[in-house]
Amino acid sequence: MADEAAKGALHGLRVIDLTRVLSGPFCTMILGDLGADVIKVETPRGDPVRGQGTMTDGVSGYFAGFNRNKRSVVLDLYSEGGKTALRRLLSDADVLVENFRPGTLDKLGLSAEVLQALNPRLIVASVNGYGSSGPHAGRPAFDFIAQAMSGFMGVNGAADGAPMRAAPPISDLVAGLYAALGVVAAVVGRQRTGQGQTVEVAMVNSLVSMMAYLASEYFATGRVPQRTGNDHPLVYPYGLFDCADGQIAVANSHDEILRRFLDRLDLGWIMSDPRYETNAGRMARREELRELINSRxxxxxxxxxxxxLNAAGVPCGEVKDLAQVFADPQIAAQDMVIEADWQDGPSLKMPGFPVKLGTTPCTVHRPVPRLGGHTAEILAEVGFAPDQIAALVQAGAVGPGDDP
Amino acid sequence: MADEAAKGALHGLRVIDLTRVLSGPFCTMILGDLGADVIKVETPRGDPVRGQGTMTDGVSGYFAGFNRNKRSVVLDLYSEGGKTALRRLLSDADVLVENFRPGTLDKLGLSAEVLQALNPRLIVASVNGYGSSGPHAGRPAFDFIAQAMSGFMGVNGAADGAPMRAAPPISDLVAGLYAALGVVAAVVGRQRTGQGQTVEVAMVNSLVSMMAYLASEYFATGRVPQRTGNDHPLVYPYGLFDCADGQIAVANSHDEILRRFLDRLDLGWIMSDPRYETNAGRMARREELRELINSRxxxxxxxxxxxxLNAAGVPCGEVKDLAQVFADPQIAAQDMVIEADWQDGPSLKMPGFPVKLGTTPCTVHRPVPRLGGHTAEILAEVGFAPDQIAALVQAGAVGPGDDP
Structure with a gap:
């Protein structure tokens, strides 16, 4: 395992991870996948996700999917012993990641000034809902709310339907991904400056940055983008069409591709019919065209x-459910289903690594940790003697060791 | 401007950008935002997005929102002169990013072996639809299709409605973001190994990696996750509720928050009513509870x-449209609307930077480039003499210079 870890692009980077639930753990898991040594600091009760979702042999697959490639140390951050241990961990780490509500780190005695004095090379990354300044900074955050407040829900959904959240917690995930990027960029910056810095990513801001052409169209025209379901707001034909045994998605993104699509349907004449030859005409006669195409x-x-259609270079595909996705030979060929062991527990399946690095590939180099499964090991690494560790455990300041 | 650029975390990193349309340009824009020197190599016709969306003073806001912080050089990569110029650019660059269909780089004479010989420190990043191996590797890709093939559409949408794409092109954007992360991680790795490497990110894989607990539940139970609209599949009450003047989103993510929510509605008794005291009971009597809550x-x-509710720590918010989002004082406080100049053109609004770095902040340090707006400047930087540049322009191998 150590050999595998040694290959990671971020090998040698130590990350102290105070995060729980989703956005932060996704960030630190990605850093771990890339080879960083991630130490997940948990309260004695542990990350609440440990108890969520369906259990397999007593463990949560949901937790596993966000916490492979980490070690777990239990610290009671409200005890003196726990605080001392955390400071010791931070003093020779590269990165701290937290996703508390803004201000919590200060309350734990870890203000920016304290951290700077403790370790000027430390990169301090925060993931939160709205950002740490502004009128909503203190609001509690949650993925569903960030989807609503960012405008994502407003544009997501059917033209005649309600605003719709995305089923996956995309504001958590996109914020976690941006935070991982910010951390790694700060590592590169530190090689020039010698100094750490703060990195902050808010869930709402992350989704706002993804409004893409919807935002630019709004800025250019002042018109508020509406929901358009599976139809493209600007191009037709484009969307789902009815084959003999179900629908497929077709993206005729420009006229040349549309011509090839219609040719394959023996509907090539459409492009030279005055009613349909322009995109504007096709948009106006959407329903007629839809019927023509569906009937073929x-x-x-x-x-x-x-x-x-694929052979003709027309982008198209099936709308797959997750069983079909994970049975797709392409997904298998891309190693997009992997297994990770639970520490002293079962092996669990989860989605694989989307970043494919040629010589330092992402790997599972650490199992999913039991709660506090590495407490003694990690405290020893940062210089606590066995009797000191025993005393901390005795005082309830740190959690179970390797052999609880 | 140079001073601003000097502050970026990735200052000093040179990126040769062969991408067009969306996923690749999003990746390279993020690298540029973080301070990299991004050279966008365009064909004489330019990135097709230059002609898309509503034009403001003759320029596309859509293009601007994906291409700030870049310089543009026009090279005809099918001409000898264009190929020579590209090789010269690559020989002292740090990163190449491309989003062609797999195999195109080979056809341009830039196989992995050629690139390795040219510049062993070069990081070669590819963004594509399905990955460069596997049965679908050669298929044409497009965001809508990746949303369908990844399982995203299958879970997105109303319980009684059709599978629904997300309105923003999220597979392009998430893949671009993963690619930026992969590039920066490879830069960190290079400091240890001295060598560049390949980075590959596929749009379908990127969205598969975001199936989160939907994937873990599928692996744990074998049951295919269904669409549940705005209701949480596992928790109730949670979702949109009706106030006097419209709906708000409320995320009662666990019992303690739910208790506070119901208390504020004078519905605290619900938690001790045997019909509703467990989440299972509440799920079974969803419609009754919805009416009770809405009526309050x-x-x-x-x-x-x-x-x-926010004061009580209950995550909640409005479902905003984009006009409301960009008018939100929180979005303003977070600098999430910025302006970037078009080179010799108008200033355009666009969403701001979601990654907030404390000492090397993201900035607009380069305008949105005119097509080929830096051809002569860039060719001179890599050692072409004025008469050589003039000859290349004359031969049609490179595009217009600074003063077309």
Whole structure:
């Protein structure tokens, strides 16, 4: 395992992880996947996600999917012993990541000034809901609320339906990903400056940054983008079409691709019919075109059209459910299902690594940790003697050791 | 401007950007925002996005929102002169980013072996649809299709509705973000190994990695996650509720928060009523509870409940449209609307930087480039003499210079 870790791009980087639930643990897991040594600091009760989702042999697959490649140390941060141990950990670490509500770190006695004095090379990353300044800074945050407040829900959904949240917790995940990027960029910056710095990522800001052309169209026109469901707001035909055995998605992103699509359906004449030759005409006669196209596609099953259209360079695919996704030979070929062991427990499946590095690939180099499964090991690494560790455990300041 | 750039975390990193449209340009813009020197290599016709979306004073806000902090050089990569110029650029760059279909770089004479020989420190990043291996590697890709093939659409949408794409092109954006992370991680890795490496990110894989607990629940139970709209699949009450003047989103993520929520509505008794005291009971009597809650909330406007509930630590917020988002004082306080100049053109608004770095902040240090707006400048930087540049322009191998 140590050999595997040695290969990671971020090998040698030590991350102290005070995060729990989702955005922060996703950030630190990504850093761990890339080879960092991530030490998850948990309260004696542990990250609440340990108790969430369906249990397999007593452990949570939900927790596993956000916490592979970490070690766990239990510290009671409200005790003196726990605070001392955390300071010792931070004094020779590279990165601290936290996702408390703004101000909590100060309350724990770890203000920016204290951290700077403790370790000027420390990169201090915070993931939160709204950012640490501004009128909403103190509000409690949650993915669903960030999706609502960022404008994402307002544009997501059917044209005649309600604003719709995305099913995955995308504001947590995108914020966690931006935070991982910010941390690694700060590591690069530190090589020039010799100094750490703060990195802050807010969930709402993260989704706002992804409004893409919806935002630029709003700024250019002053018109508020509306929900358009699966139809493209500006281009037709584009969307879901009915084959003999179900629908496929087709993205005719420009006229040349549209021409190839219609040719394969023996509907090439559409592009030279005055009613349809411009995109504006096609948008105005969307329903007529939809019927024309569906009536052709209904003559063959999905597999036929996927083969014919992909071969013609027309982007298309099936709308897969997760069982179909994880059974897709392409997903298998891309190693997008991996297994990670739970420390002294079962092996669990989870989605794989989307970043493929040629010579320092992401690997599972650490199991999913039991709560406090590395307390004694980690305290020893930062210089606590066995009797000191025993005393801390006795006082309730640190949690169970390797052999609870 | 040079002073501003000097402050960026990635200052000194030179990125040669062969990407167009969305995923790749988003990746390289993020690297530019963080301080890298990004050279966008365009064909004589330019990135097609230059002609897309609403034009302001003749320029595309859509293009601007993905291409600030870059310089543009026009090279005809099918000409000998263009190829020579690109090789010269690559020989002293740090990073190449491309988002062609797999195999295109080889066809341009830039196989992995050639690039390795040219510049062993070069990090070569590729963003594509499905990955460069596996049965679908050669398929054309597009955001809508990646959303369908990744399982995202299958879980996104109303319980009684169709699978629904997200309105923003999230597979492009998430893949671009992962690619930026992969590049910066490879820069850190290079400091240890002295060598560049390949970085590959596929759009489908990127979204698969974000299936979060939906994936872990599938692996744990074998049951395919269904669409649940704005309701949480596992917890109730949670979702949109009706105030006197419209809806707000409320996330009662656990019992303690739910208790506070119900107390503020004078519905505290619900938690001790045997019908509702367990989450299972509440899930089974969802519609009854929805009516009870809505009838209370209808007595006051949204502003009242937002104030009362946020103060009580209950995550809640309005479902904002983009006009409301960009008018939100919190978004202003977080600098989430910025302006960037078009080179010799208008200033355009766009979403700001979600990664807030304390001492090396992201800045707009380069305008949005005109097509080929820096051709002569960049060719001179890599050692071409004025008469050589003139000859290349004459031959059509490179595009317009600074003063077309």
């Amino acid at each position: 596609m209904a003559g063959q099953p999905r597999a036929h059209w996927l083969q014919v | 909330m209808a007595g006051q406007p949204r502003a009242h409940w937002l104030q009362v």
